[in-house]
Each structure stands twice: as C-alpha cells, then as structure tokens.
Amino acid sequence: MDKGRQQLLRQLPDVDHLLQRPVLLAWQDRKSRQAVRDAVRAILDERRQSILAGKWDQPFSGDEFDQAVVQRLQMAERGHLRRVINATGTILHTNLGRAVFSSALARHIGELACHYSNLEYDLVSGKRGSRYDHVRELLCALTGAEDAMVVNNNAAAVLLTLSSLVSGREVVISRGELVEIGGSFRIPDVIEQSGGRICEVGTTNKTHLADYQRAIGENTAALMKVHTSNYRIIGFTESVPAPNLASLAHDHGLPCINDVGSGLFVDLAEWGLPHEPTVREVLEAGCDIVTFSADKLLGGPQAGIIVGKAAYLEAMKHHPLLRALRVDKMTLAGLEGTLRAYRDGTAVCQIPTLRCLALTKNELRERAERLLQLLHIDDLPACISLRQIDDCVGGGACPDAVLPGWSLAIEADGMTPEALERRLRRADLPVVARVQYHAVILSLRTLGEEELPDVACAVRKALGG
The missing domain is CATH 3.90.1150.180 (Aspartate Aminotransferase, domain 1)
Structure with a gap:
C-alpha cells in the first residue's frame, strides 16, 4: 500500500470520537445512540474500502463526514419502499408497482386498514363468512362465469388450478405457449410444481388442432391455452383458437384451462389498440377455467383471479394450497372498488390505468x-x-x-x-x-x-x- 493511502486511513477517527461531534449528538437525541453509531460505522467502512480501492483521495473532513452520516440516517428514516x-x-x-389506485379508492382501503372489517363475518347472519364473497358476485356478473375466486397473483392462480385438476396426470399445451414472463416465471415450472406432467404439442410457431387430438390419452387431465401477452411471434404462425380447443376438450370430457394473462374487461380497440380477448369473450368461447392478473390491464391490486365452471372451482376451494395463497383485506378492498367501477360504468374515469x-x-x-x-x-x-x-x-x-x-x-x-x-x-x-x-x-x-x-x-x- 502506498504512503498516501496509509495517511488517509490514519486520518479516519474512531467511532467514539465521531459520536461526540455536535451534529451527531443532536441526531442521537432524535433517534438513538445505537442508530447513529451504526451509521457512523457504515460510513467509515465505506470510506476505508474507497481509500483502499484508490477511489477516495481527499483528506478527512468532519463537516463532510457529518453530512454523509446524516444523509444515511435520513434515508433510513424515510424508509426503503417509497413513492416515485x-x-x-x-x-x-x-x-414501479404496475397499476395505481385513484385517491378515492386509496382512502377506502386506508379506512379498512385502520379499522376492523367484516372480512370473514356475515353481518346478516352473525356467523362466519367467506372472504371471497366480497368480490365473487361482481366477478361473476362482469365475466358471465358460474363461480370466481381470488388468490395473491396470477402465478398462484395457475398453480392452484393445476394442483387441483391436473396433479399426477398430463396437461396438453402448445410448445409455442410454454412462456416465461418477468421474474423468471415459467409455465413449465408451474406445471411441474403442481404435480402435473407437461405434454407439449406442435412447434414454436405452429400448432394445429390435430396436434392436441393426437396427444389426448388416458392420462390426460386437461387441455391448456396460454395467451402470449408479453411477446408476439409474427410471420409463418398458427395457433388453435379458444373455441376450437374448448370444443375438443369437451368432446373428451376434459376441462379447457385458459391463462389470459392481463385480464381485460373492456375492448382496447376503443383507444386504437389491437383487440385483445376480454375475459367474458374467453368464457363464452367455451373455456372452463380462466386465470388472469388483477394489476395489469384490469387496473386493480396485485392478485390472481380464477373464474369458470363452479364444479372445477369447488375443488380449488377445498385444496390445502389455497390457505397459503389467500389474499388480505386490503387487496380485497382494492379489487372490490376496481370491479365496482366496471359495474357502474365509470371505469375509464375512476381507474388510472384506463385513464x-x-x-x-x-x-x-x-x-x-x-x-x-x-x-x-x-x-x-x-x-x-x-x-x-x-x-x-x-x-x-x-x-x-x-x-x-x-x-x-x-x-x-x-x-x-x-x-x-x-x-x-x-x-x-x-x-x-x-x-x-x-x-x-x-x-x-x-x-x-x-x-x-x-x-x-x-x-x-x-x-x-
């Protein structure tokens, strides 16, 4: 080590000496001696590492050091998760958190967060209720589904669906729909985690109805379609439309599962965007279970929504995995408020994403x-x-x-x-x-x-x- 670096290191005071500086004494009164001590130690360690790496060549300055410690304390006081x-x-x-809420909806959520609520209490009967009832009727009315339920994100919705209906058997899916989205979430990984086995059909760019037909066997539990919402394959491509896949599944007594990703309730063509199938359109096409996110184009809180045939959702309601995936009162409050805006015809005015x-x-x-x-x-x-x-x-x-x-x-x-x-x-x-x-x-x-x-x-x- 050269003499210049050695001299800079020797100039660094010890922790107890620095804690006696007036500015840092004031902060000890404001927070605690331990909090300020931790900040001083952290800055000293950073300064030593910078000197050793040749990135700091300035002599020690008490005022500059005070400023660095205070800045660190202020950042800690501010919290890590912040508004941007x-x-x-x-x-x-x-x-940056995907969909944001309107001020009115945020106030409603804040009121429920600060007080007790009827999360799992039926105010009419005075008995225990279900947390899912707060949004079930709204989801069924808006999508035309027989039943609906909510979990903590769409990956959880897909996992619960497959764990309930496919575990130990095969799910047939197009090779071109074995997608990966943000955070390395991969459909194949979720299928395997559910206990199901993947039966890939077709190719990356082309899958025909006959490919699914040939793959169906005695171990087949479901046919699955995944909307490639985060990328496009263009050119020499072909995929099986949802109505055709659902019809084939029903001919063999199988459910048709469709993960539509973003979960649209309105036609994007109104704003000059390409048409994407709405959840209602996918259900009307014959799909038995549809899963989607609440915090994407729907404009609500992070949640995964499952809608479809009551018989299939009933199995999910009794699956032990549901307890690990359930949503809290603030998520349900945000989702209920979002869905009510769609029901009342005020979604474009009240939901910032649509605005x-x-x-x-x-x-x-x-x-x-x-x-x-x-x-x-x-x-x-x-x-x-x-x-x-x-x-x-x-x-x-x-x-x-x-x-x-x-x-x-x-x-x-x-x-x-x-x-x-x-x-x-x-x-x-x-x-x-x-x-x-x-x-x-x-x-x-x-x-x-x-x-x-x-x-x-x-x-x-x-x-x-």
Missing part, C-alpha cells in the same frame, strides 16, 4: 405545455422542448402496441443526460424518466395533473435552478 413519480410513459411499469390508455395526443400536448410553463425555463441552464414520443402499455401486455404521445425533452448544459436522469431518480421525491435521443425524456402520459408541480420542482433542483 413515473415519467417513463410505460403505464404498467412492473418495476392513461384513453388519453389523446391533444390532451397530452396540453399537459406538456402546462409542465413547460411551471418550469419557468428562461433561467434554467438547459434546452427544454416539447417532443412527440411513443409510449407503451407495459406489464406484459400489448407488446407491439404503440401509444403516440408528447413529452418534454431536457438537454442540460454541461451535464450528460445520464447524470441528469440520476439526479432526478435520487431526488427527495424520485422522478423516474428515460434517456432517449441524447436527452432526458419526461413522458406526460404517466404524469398526473397533480404531479406536475412536483416534477417541475425536481427538474429545477436537478438543473441547479
């Missing part, structure tokens, strides 16, 4: 102009302009759909786009943007009207204005 502002233009951003999908280019341009005015750009060291942009749905839905929109493009003086993006991301209220066209792009589709002042404040601070 989504300026990426991706509506269902998996990393974002429905925004027009003119509305987005007007919003971009309002943000531009809030920024007061005349005194900012940057070139900020309106720019047309393509947004996307995200969340493993509509992978080839383009949503034309508007954004603000920021090119900072003397700062790379990456550096500005990092500053925005590390703000007190983080703004998550994208870097594109050698600029930081703030897409207006995912920025709510009430967030525009916060975004303007974060941008001005990041630019030093």
Whole structure:
C-alpha cells in the first residue's frame, strides 16, 4: 500500500470520537445512540474500502463526514419502499408497482386498514363468512362465469388450478405457449410444481388442432391455452383458437384451462389498440377455467383471479394450497372498488390505468405545455422542448402496441443526460424518466395533473435552478 493511502486511513477517527461531534449528538437525541453509531460505522467502512480501492483521495473532513452520516440516517428514516413519480410513459411499469389506485379508492382501503372489517363475518347472519364473497358476485356478473375466486397473483392462480385438476396426470399445451414472463416465471415450472406432467404439442410457431387430438390419452387431465401477452411471434404462425380447443376438450370430457394473462374487461380497440380477448369473450368461447392478473390491464391490486365452471372451482376451494395463497383485506378492498367501477360504468374515469390508455395526443400536448410553463425555463441552464414520443402499455401486455404521445425533452448544459436522469431518480421525491435521443425524456402520459408541480420542482433542483 502506498504512503498516501496509509495517511488517509490514519486520518479516519474512531467511532467514539465521531459520536461526540455536535451534529451527531443532536441526531442521537432524535433517534438513538445505537442508530447513529451504526451509521457512523457504515460510513467509515465505506470510506476505508474507497481509500483502499484508490477511489477516495481527499483528506478527512468532519463537516463532510457529518453530512454523509446524516444523509444515511435520513434515508433510513424515510424508509426503503417509497413513492416515485413515473415519467417513463410505460403505464404498467412492473418495476414501479404496475397499476395505481385513484385517491378515492386509496382512502377506502386506508379506512379498512385502520379499522376492523367484516372480512370473514356475515353481518346478516352473525356467523362466519367467506372472504371471497366480497368480490365473487361482481366477478361473476362482469365475466358471465358460474363461480370466481381470488388468490395473491396470477402465478398462484395457475398453480392452484393445476394442483387441483391436473396433479399426477398430463396437461396438453402448445410448445409455442410454454412462456416465461418477468421474474423468471415459467409455465413449465408451474406445471411441474403442481404435480402435473407437461405434454407439449406442435412447434414454436405452429400448432394445429390435430396436434392436441393426437396427444389426448388416458392420462390426460386437461387441455391448456396460454395467451402470449408479453411477446408476439409474427410471420409463418398458427395457433388453435379458444373455441376450437374448448370444443375438443369437451368432446373428451376434459376441462379447457385458459391463462389470459392481463385480464381485460373492456375492448382496447376503443383507444386504437389491437383487440385483445376480454375475459367474458374467453368464457363464452367455451373455456372452463380462466386465470388472469388483477394489476395489469384490469387496473386493480396485485392478485390472481380464477373464474369458470363452479364444479372445477369447488375443488380449488377445498385444496390445502389455497390457505397459503389467500389474499388480505386490503387487496380485497382494492379489487372490490376496481370491479365496482366496471359495474357502474365509470371505469375509464375512476381507474388510472384506463385513464392513461384513453388519453389523446391533444390532451397530452396540453399537459406538456402546462409542465413547460411551471418550469419557468428562461433561467434554467438547459434546452427544454416539447417532443412527440411513443409510449407503451407495459406489464406484459400489448407488446407491439404503440401509444403516440408528447413529452418534454431536457438537454442540460454541461451535464450528460445520464447524470441528469440520476439526479432526478435520487431526488427527495424520485422522478423516474428515460434517456432517449441524447436527452432526458419526461413522458406526460404517466404524469398526473397533480404531479406536475412536483416534477417541475425536481427538474429545477436537478438543473441547479
């Protein structure tokens, strides 16, 4: 080790000496001596490692060290899971929590979280009730299903379905539908975990009805279809439509399972997007069990929904796995509120996901102009302009759909786009943007009207204005 590094290491005071500094004594009164001691030790360790790696060459400064410790304490005080502002233009951003709630629905959930509720209590009979009854009738009315139930995500919905109906036997599925989605969730892995065996038919790009027909045998428990919602195979392709597959399954006395992924209740064509089958359409096509997510295009909380024939769902209700997969009162409150908006015909107004999908280019341009005015750009060291942009749905839905929109493009003086993006991301209220066209792009589709002042404040601070 060279003498310069040795000298820097020797300059680092011990922990007890640092704890006597006035700023850190004040924080010990505010939090605890142990919390401040832990922060001091962590910063000292980071500083030693940086010196040894040749990444720190500044002499020790008490004020600078105080600032580093205080910043660490403030971050710990703030909590790890935090609110962020989504300026990426991706509506269902998996990393940012996918679908968000309206303020009214959030208040309703908060009220139930702060008080007791009739989660499993029948107020009419005064006896124990079922947590699933709070949403069952709504789901049946909206989809036309005989029965419905909710678990904690769509992977759980598929796992429970297969564990109840296929365990120890075979499920026939197209090779082109053995998909993997985010988090390395793979359909083949879920089938195997359920105790079922996979019988692959067809090829990656083409599967015919005759392929399923030839695969059916005495060990076949079900035919399964999986909607490839997070990618598209184009060109020389063919798959079996749901009505044909369901008809073949019924001819052999088998259930037809369909995992539709996003779980649509409305026709996306209303907003110029490619048509995706709704849950009702899939059930009307003859599928016996349909599984889907609640926090994607449905616009609700994270949950997996199972709808279909009552006889098949009855087996799931008595499966021991259900206890491990059940949802809590806050999830049910969020889902019930979301479903009621569909029932009442107010979904586009009340569900932020649908509101974002429905925004027009003119509305987005007007919003971009309002943000531009809030920024007061005349005194900012940057070139900020309106720019047309393509947004996307995200969340493993509509992978080839383009949503034309508007954004603000920021090119900072003397700062790379990456550096500005990092500053925005590390703000007190983080703004998550994208870097594109050698600029930081703030897409207006995912920025709510009430967030525009916060975004303007974060941008001005990041630019030093």
